[in-house]
Amino acid sequence: MSNIALMWKPRLIGTAPAAPTVPEGVRIYAIGDIHGRADLLEQTFVRIDADLLRHPIANPIQVFLGDYIDRGPKSSDVLTQLINRGKAHRTVCLKGNHELYLLEFLRNPAILRAWGQYGGLTTLLSYGLRPSLNPDEEEEGELSAGLQRALPKSHHQFLSSLPLSYACGDFFFVHAGIRPGASLSRQRDDDLLWIRDEFLSHEELFEKIIVHGHTPVMEPDVRSNRIDIDTGAYATGRLTCLRLERDQIDFI
Template sequence: MWKSRLFGGAPVRPVVPEGLRVYAIGDIHGRADLLDRLLLRIDKDLDERPVAQAIHIFLGDYIDRGPDSAGVLDRLISRAQTHQTLCLKGNHEIYLLEFLENPAILKVWAQYGALTTLLSYGLRPTLNAGFEEQAELAAALGRTMPKSHYQFLTQLPLSFTCGDYLFVHAGIRPGVPLSRQREEDLLWIRDDFLCHEEPFEKVVVHGHTPVMEPEVRTNRIDIDTGAYATGRLTCLRLERDEIEFL
């Protein structure tokens, strides 16, 4: 476990409310195996260090690229039945929902790892599918996907604020109040956000942009460690003014 008592060298550290512990989890991308291991570590942490209230915050991109997107959704839905859990929307979740309505988007979605997601539902997609085959595939996904998965995907919020932190998938547009941020930026922004060095209204905890190690800046924390490719799924633990990683 890596631990820092300082926040990016700043003299004033951000805090979460007293009595609350936050477990924020980066992009999972179909790695149900890594999620299983991480949830066991969180459970062990809760057993060893009980707290009045704990919340799990998942930062989106649950599907695509990794081998078991359907399994990831199963685990997240199940976890919410026993723990306080908040799952945010990622840009990859948008593609699956759009594919159900517009099968022709498959060629675009395939560039982002769609085929492994479809395989996880027992379907057999091909890269060269024509429109009729795309439509048949979308209809088959609609029949195969559990209703709980569809409901989960359609009810994901874009962001969550807790104490001095804002949790969001990709980031925010600098210079725009949090109340006026656009969905496109919250799900897709990169350079304009990542290169901004001035403080935001809140410290932004985000994923979307893979890094080799969790990146802690004075104005943001990136916890997407490319789980589907690196085998490392990161969890950020926040309690009072402490910042730790599992």
């Protein structure tokens, strides 16, 4: 576990500045973009379980920031792991833009032309389908129908019920980020799933510290108003887990 000293801008509580916190008795484990790396996810579960064994707490919550599928080789396995994890632990699984593509492909096969550029073909492979490198319109329809048959009901229910955000204490968890100038309660779905430049370049405080993924970084990017924990797991082999407890932040 590595401890990170943060230079938080003061947040006034009453008359005294205070660091952002999560409620007493709560510990958050936030996990960045997985992208089909079932092996790294399993290793992260082992680290979390070991941490909980060493340091029990009343209310541990595991928050996953979306983009579970595509690019890496085991998208189907990742969804199964997350579903099973939620049966024995309190988990919050957020929707990423890649999950949006899969659901849209079931309705609109032509979306594969775009989805394929973002690693969608590896997801189809993980469900036992065999797409060509450049599917034509007929093959797109066949693949969509094939995925509909191959997708377990539990996976479809999981993907269809993913929330877009989660708030705890002074932290707001989301896949991509938020639109500066709009309150957290009035954010657009597209921004929560896709935003980059306007959010990343914003240096002023938001209502809460935004914990997000979506934009890969070599190391977790910890700033006074946001924390990016997408460390490009599918390519780098590094899946980041952020640990928040009281006013302490570290990574395991």
